[in-house]
Amino acid sequence: MKLRYLLIHLRSRIGGVCINPFNSNEIFICTGYADGVLRSGWSPNWAHINPLTTAGIFRSRDYGETWEDISLGFIEHFEKGGWCREMAINPLNPDEICTATTNGIFMTHNATSTNVNWRKAFNGMAGNHDFRGIIYKPNDSNTIYASGTNIYRSINGGTTWDQITGNNFRLNLESMPDSFRVIRINITVTPAAPERLYAYIEGTKTDKNKTTEGGIIALFRNEKWEILETRWPSGLTYFDETWVAIAASPVDSNTLYYGNTRVLGSENIAKTPFGLCSPYNGNGFHADVHDLKFEPNVPNPKLFCGNHGGVSVKSFPNPGNAGWEYKNEGLEVSTLWGFDDSELDPRKAIVATQDNGTIVYYDTLGCNWHYIRGGDGYTARFDDHNPNIAYYSTGDKSLYRFDFSTFKSTNETGLIPKEPTHKKDRVITVKTFPIYSSPGDGDLVFGFTELFRKKINFPDYRMPSDSVWEIISDLRKWEHQGWRRQIIEIGTSKSNPDIMYVVTAGQNNPAGSDWQLKSALYKTRDINSPVMSDGKKFIQLYYPGQLFDDDTLAIITGIAVDPKNADRVWISYTGLPGRFKVWRSENGGQTWLDADPGGVFKNNPVNAIAYIENSSDRLIIGTDRGLFTRDRFSLWEQIENFPGVRVTEININYGLNKIRVATFGRGLWESFLKEN
Numbered sequence: 254m255k256l257r258y259l260l261i262h263l264r265s266r267i268g269g270v271c272i273n274p275f276n277s278n279e280i281f282i283c284t285g286y287a288d289g290v291l292r293s294g295w296s297p298n299w300a301h302i303n304p305l306t307t308a309g310i311f312r313s314r315d316y317g318e319t320w321e322d323i324s325l326g327f328i329e330h331f332e333k334g335g336w337c338r339e340m341a342i343n344p345l346n347p348d349e350i351c352t353a354t355t356n357g358i359f360m361t362h363n364a365t366s367t368n369v370n371w372r373k374a375f376n377g378m379a380g381n382h383d384f385r386g387i388i389y390k391p392n393d394s395n396t397i398y399a400s401g402t403n404i405y406r407s408i409n410g411g412t413t414w415d416q417i418t419g420n421n422f423r424l425n426l427e428s429m430p431d432s433f434r435v436i437r438i439n440i441t442v443t444p445a446a447p448e449r450l451y452a453y454i455e456g457t458k459t460d461k462n463k464t465t466e467g468g469i470i471a472l473f474r475n476e477k478w479e480i481l482e483t484r485w486p487s488g489l490t491y492f493d494e495t496w497v498a499i500a501a502s503p504v505d506s507n508t509l510y511y512g513n514t515r516v517l518g519s520e521n522i523a524k525t526p527f528g529l530c531s532p533y534n535g536n537g538f539h540a541d542v543h544d545l546k547f548e549p550n551v552p553n554p555k556l557f558c559g560n561h562g563g564v565s566v567k568s569f570p571n572p573g574n575a576g577w578e579y580k581n582e583g584l585e586v587s588t589l590w591g592f593d594d595s596e597l598d599p600r601k602a603i604v605a606t607q608d609n610g611t612i613v614y615y616d617t618l619g620c621n622w623h624y625i626r627g628g629d630g631y632t633a634r635f636d637d638h639n640p641n642i643a644y645y646s647t648g649d650k651s652l653y654r655f656d657f658s659t660f661k662s663t664n665e666t667g668l669i670p671k672e673p674t675h676k677k678d679r680v681i682t683v684k685t686f687p688i689y690s691s692p693g694d695g696d697l698v699f700g701f702t703e704l705f706r707k708k709i710n711f712p713d714y715r716m717p718s719d720s721v722w723e724i725i726s727d728l729r730k731w732e733h734q735g736w737r738r739q740i741i742e743i744g745t746s747k748s749n750p751d752i753m754y755v756v757t758a759g760q761n762n763p764a765g766s767d768w769q770l771k772s773a774l775y776k777t778r779d780i781n782s783p784v785m786s787d788g789k790k791f792i793q794l795y796y797p798g799q800l801f802d803d804d805t806l807a808i809i810t811g812i813a814v815d816p817k818n819a820d821r822v823w824i825s826y827t828g829l830p831g832r833f834k835v836w837r838s839e840n841g842g843q844t845w846l847d848a849d850p851g852g853v854f855k856n857n858p859v860n861a862i863a864y865i866e867n868s869s870d871r872l873i874i875g876t877d878r879g880l881f882t883r884d885r886f887s888l889w890e891q892i893e894n895f896p897g898v899r900v901t902e903i904n905i906n907y908g909l910n911k912i913r914v915a916t917f918g919r920g921l922w923e924s925f926l927k928e929n
Contacts, residue, residue, distance in 0.1 A: 269340035271341060281342070283310045285337045287543075296759065302917075305336060305877060340352050355384070385401055400439060403416055405417065424480075434459075435455075443506050452478075490529065495543065503554060509527075515530075516531035516567075536574070539561055561608035563580070592604050601635070607629060646685070672735055686701060687700040700755070703740075728773075755791065756774055756812055798833035807826050807830055811860070815870075860899065875902075879892065900915070900917075
């Protein structure tokens with residue numbers, strides 16, 4: 254149980270964790286996507302990881318069973334977003350906690366009291382407010398180190414701060430070899446040598462217009478820095494600003510490890526160069542290292558690694574890549590992009606996960622869950638009329654068909670249709686795309702840059718793609734550039750399946766980017782009519798926020814249609830604009846009403862929306878902070894017993910009478926539908 258609570262932040266939106274050193278039942282967490290980048294923008298669920306903004310700082314006094322918000326004086330600084338990266342608690346005074354954030358260093362001096370108050374202790378220098386590391390010096394709780402794009406020290410408990418880089422310290426970050434430009438710095442210490450500070454400096458060099466990311470490992474002692482290692486990518490070992498984990502052994506100050514896609518280290522930094530200490534994948538290890546921590550208070554500590562696959566642990570002595578073991582059982586940290594289940598066969602489901610492959614659920618071969626492909630998984634959709642067939646993708650321009658009857662996958666990537674404008678290149682398909690089964694004839698319709706009906710369900714790979722597909726939309730008449738009309742949602746009503754709504758993706762790039770891509774909303778009243786050369790089969794609908802034109806944009810993420818009335822429509826939005834989260838139309842999109850007039854979701858992006866049949870307008874929406882619901886007689890309320898984590902998919906399975914929800918950080922959840 255303790256391992257789960259200490260490591261859950263690796264995949265959820267928790268940035269840092271610290272524990273009262275005198276009372277292990279008291280745990281503190283700070284929230285937000287710790288390894289996110291400030292340049293990250295917003296988009297719908299098409300395999301772009303949106304910022305997971307902070308919801309504040311929380312405390313548990315019963316070992317994680319219940320939590321209370323202790324964000325007074327903190328959350329007010331994050332109205333426009335931001336997140337936490339790390340926490341540190343004073344080992345001699347548990348009332349004192351420091352938090353490193355994208356908006357400076359915050360501190361409290363009454364963390365264990367009833368009413369906790371925070372203040373901004375340090376805002377950085379030269380406009381550098383983005384911090385990554387925060388740590389107390391061993392055996393001197395008045396000395397605190399912090400790092401972001403520079404390295405700082407306070408010797409008076411956080412009252413004042415000074416920069417400890419520059420020519421006087423023999424580490425001038427403004428004038429590095431190879432024109433090295435610092436992006437992010439992480440730091441660590443060891444009780445085995447309290448006077449030492451270690452730094453992992455991630456950045457780039459540019460040579461002949463080619464930019465390469467690399468890392469520098471440095472040691473600070475006797476008020477001087479010494480560069481121990483400079484490394485650039487090679488093979489499967491490469492760098493990224495989200496992978497800046499570093500750890501020094503608590504029993505041997507010369508043993509130091511750091512991570513990028515893999516773990517590198519030295520057991521004697523004075524004599525032995527850093528070498529590879531993990532495989533890329535397999536043998537108990539998964540690539541992409543976010544955190545490294547040594548086991549405390551033991552004579553031969555193990556090394557814990559938080560990575561894209563969960564947690565791996567290295568035992569010593571084990572030279573080189575050996576000695577790793579997975580420790581993922583019970584962590585519940587899967588990040589899901591796509592999910593679907595079959596109403597015709599309740600034994601079957603398919604799940605697409607970040608980094609951990611595509612998985613199917615089927616009670617056969619002596620177990621329930623089966624990997625069908627490794628790496629990344631994105632789209633996951635059933636053929637609603639054939640429970641033996643599901644489709645999935647592993648990246649852009651990717652399409653696979655899985656057959657439950659044979660337990661085999663067929664690669665149909667080479668059969669992706671041609672772009673209808675010029676019939677030369679294959680259409681652009683993003684990682685996650687919708688698939689719709691026509692209620693009448695059962696034909697499958699795929700949402701790529703246009704809607705394509707699959708005319709041959711089991712094509713031979715030698716067939717020309719034109720013989721496999723029929724285009725049934727004409728969105729290109731509204732938007733000629735294919736990359737601008739990536740379909741991400743399809744909405745229909747059982748009462749009139751000829752009426753169809755289509756949403757194309759929007760994308761808000763960071764401030765200063767060259768372009769922002771707005772969402773688009775389309776509608777047709779006869780999806781089965783032919784596409785004519787003159788006229789337009791689809792019309793473009795105005796939606797609330799379409800004219801909203803600042804850095805955040807109003808980006809549509811979901812659409813829900815009343816199954817008994819195709820003119821009653823709800824749409825949801827991601828991003829930070831408080832006015833645009835959930836809206837509804839009673840007349841097919843001609844006019845719109847705010848479905849969240851009270852601003853419940855003002856600072857909570859909405860990622861998915863579903864309407865429950867035969868209900869009094871019961872809606873379920875998935876946000877960055879869990880599930881919410883309402884009907885025509887009630888206000889929005891959060892669904893209890895569901896984690897406050899980002900939701901990516903909501904699926905209502907009426908055959909099972911269940912609602913199933915995919916999350917980006919806590920796996921897959923289900924509940925029985927309730928009468929309402």
